[in-house]
Amino acid sequence: MIDEKVLISAGASIKIYNPGEEIFREGDYLLYYYQIIKGEVKLNNYKEDGKEFIQNILTTGQSFGESLLFLNRPCPMNAIALKESSVFLLPKNKFLTTLETSRETNFQIIESIAERLYFEFIMLKNNSSTNPIVRLKGLMDYLKSFQKDKTPFSFQIPFTRQQMANLTGISVETAIRAIKTMEKKRFLKIKDRKVYY
DNA sequence: TCATTAAAGTTAT
């Protein structure tokens, strides 16, 4: 993420998106750097049969679309607001000149792209398993890796079962059953339908 | 074993 002050002085604007509103879509050539101030945004694809695969769910402080600003290529995913979200929009040319003038910003962008790449590797590795528990556990381990508290069941998974299924490429029903099996195996706890890992 | 379909209960808006 880029410091707010830097974004504002570079000429970023703020846009509010409603739940379900599209920010950009697959095939677009992106014109902005996006950074979430508040809210939640998903990056997804729709398969031939219309089923959804969620690439990532992003929240406060996280950016998206960066890597497309270095390439003259069509965007491979859609971005859709899940909640009402306020987002910084920094035009591509201003984004690129900011990177030239600020070494710190440059580093911050490399860091976010590296983190995103790491996430993609983790998800690809786990989602290539045929075992749904491996897929879900891979996702949960990554999410929990950002938490200071490493004790079991201290982290509430911030996703619905539907979202976890769509992030790991399994059906909701399988996700529900796998989560229950994991509860029996004491990998996680369920309280008021929420998953604690 | 898992996806799919259907049906029904639950929660959130």
Add this chain to the structure above:
DNA sequence: ATAACTTTAATGA
């Protein structure tokens, strides 16, 4: 009230 989410069950690949 209505939509979204969760759960269970039956069936088939």
